Amino acid sequence: MKILVLGSGAREHAIITALLSEEAGHEIIAAPGNAGIARDVPVIALDPLDAQVVANFAIEENIELVVIGPEAPLVAGVADGLRTRGIPVFGPGKAAAQLEGSKTFAKRIMDEAGVPTGRAVRAATLLEVEEALDAFGAPYVVKADGLAAGKGVMVTEDREAAVAHSTYWLEHGSVLVEEFLDGQEVSLFLISDGHNVLPLSPAQDYKRLLDGDAGPNTGGMGAYSPLPWLPETFVDEVIRTIAVPTVRQLAKEQTPFIGLLYCGLIVTNRGIRVIEFNARFGDPETQVVLPRLVTPLSELLFGAATGALAGVAHPEFALDVAVTVVLASENYPETPITGRVITGLDAAAAVPEVTIAHAATAFDLATGSYIATGGRVLSVVARGTTFAEARARAYEALDLIGLEGGQYRTDIAARVAR
Numbered sequence: 001m002k003i004l005v006l007g008s009g010a011r012e013h014a015i016i017t018a019l020l021s022e023e024a025g026h027e028i029i030a031a032p033g034n035a036g037i038a039r040d041v042p043v044i045a046l047d048p049l050d051a052q053v054v055a056n057f058a059i060e061e062n063i064e065l066v067v068i069g070p071e072a073p074l075v076a077g078v079a080d081g082l083r084t085r086g087i088p089v090f091g092p093g094k095a096a097a098q099l100e101g102s103k104t105f106a107k108r109i110m111d112e113a114g115v116p117t118g119r120a121v122r123a124a125t126l127l128e129v130e131e132a133l134d135a136f137g138a139p140y141v142v143k144a145d146g147l148a149a150g151k152g153v154m155v156t157e158d159r160e161a162a163v164a165h166s167t168y169w170l171e172h173g174s175v176l177v178e179e180f181l182d183g184q185e186v187s188l189f190l191i192s193d194g195h196n197v198l199p200l201s202p203a204q205d206y207k208r209l210l211d212g213d214a215g216p217n218t219g220g221m222g223a224y225s226p227l228p229w230l231p232e233t234f235v236d237e238v239i240r241t242i243a244v245p246t247v248r249q250l251a252k253e254q255t256p257f258i259g260l261l262y263c264g265l266i267v268t269n270r271g272i273r274v275i276e277f278n279a280r281f282g283d284p285e286t287q288v289v290l291p292r293l294v295t296p297l298s299e300l301l302f303g304a305a306t307g308a309l310a311g312v313a314h315p316e317f318a319l320d321v322a323v324t325v326v327l328a329s330e331n332y333p334e335t336p337i338t339g340r341v342i343t344g345l346d347a348a349a350a351v352p353e354v355t356i357a358h359a360a361t362a363f364d365l366a367t368g369s370y371i372a373t374g375g376r377v378l379s380v381v382a383r384g385t386t387f388a389e390a391r392a393r394a395y396e397a398l399d400l401i402g403l404e405g406g407q408y409r410t411d412i413a414a415r416v417a418r
Helices: 010-020 035-040 051-060 071-075 078-083 103-113 126-136 159-170 234-252 286-292 297-305 345-349 387-399
Strands: 002-007 027-032 065-068 120-123 140-144 153-156 175-178 184-193 197-199 208-210 214-217 222-225 258-268 271-278 321-328 341-343 354-358 361-364 369-372 376-384
Touching (some): 002 010, 010 027, 010 035, 010 286, 010 297, 010 354, 035 354, 035 361, 071 078, 103 120, 103 175, 103 234, 103 271, 120 126, 126 140, 126 159, 126 175, 153 159, 159 175, 184 234, 184 297, 197 234, 234 258, 258 297, 286 321, 286 376, 321 387, 345 387, 354 387, 376 387
Parallel strands (some): 002 027, 002 065
Antiparallel strands (some): 120 175, 140 153, 184 197, 208 214, 222 321, 258 271, 321 376, 354 376, 361 369
């Protein structure tokens, strides 16, 4: 199969790695890609936000499936532009992608579908924010209503910090003030063809920058999968009470969700609740879920894109475990320092059962070196028979990578390893 993958992050690199591992031998092109992706597949300088450009390229190159990785092209409606020209695409249209693009839209869909979630108030002014903060009390939860690259959420005991966060995001639109939900967080991916859903393996990510869940919120500093502490009935309950009602509600509104429904969940003492929905594979959870997938990923993506998931068995996963640790640039997530050389990548990739998923990297032809071009630079992904083994491999590889000022958490999957 000839596949075009749109995106340039570690998530897309992980998707491509999974597709390349299949025996079918796919021909894959990435746009715009990054330096690590370019080592594996051809990359082209194509604007992933321009539906017409993407569609023209897909038709000219006889692309059989387009996989849209990031949220921005989805919210911009690129999938719609492809579908109207008969191109199979994995990714929801603009209307359904509002599940991620608008927290207010997502809350309405959940209310209509009877999906369990926390109480929330949409606020368009600082006065409305302050009234909602006082009504819910501490800890305070404030979320940007639109796309925020994983940095729009604040959970804090500090009311002044919550107000300051709200003030910043009010300049870009509205915010949601929500009740605080206490419990273990879980990420669960579900593949949807607009009516049916198939679950992937649960994962848990680490949003805070520093060990012990301290420091500012980030786009994710690491993850692990599976989650041995979850009850066996967890996935089926999410499908029955959350995923299917959500997908069916969107279908009812003539906005079918075709693609990856990311359920950000929390297990409270009152049951499972939705924290947020995303409309695409999550990062860094993708890096630990897909390496364990036994069922060919291409079959799942194409089945969703062509409405052919009815009666398909749940995907199978290997019994091993996976851990990923994100290497970030100095001063991430505020104003990361970029342009610094990355060393030791080949040595790190030589560690048994380790792969490197590039996120923000470029290759400097003049020096023959990889350089960091953004905040989250790469993910070190390790597999093992136990979490202790996978952790040891991940951190062994990280110790071999050099990046001036680079930072990473040292406690990813530590609790579950114990």
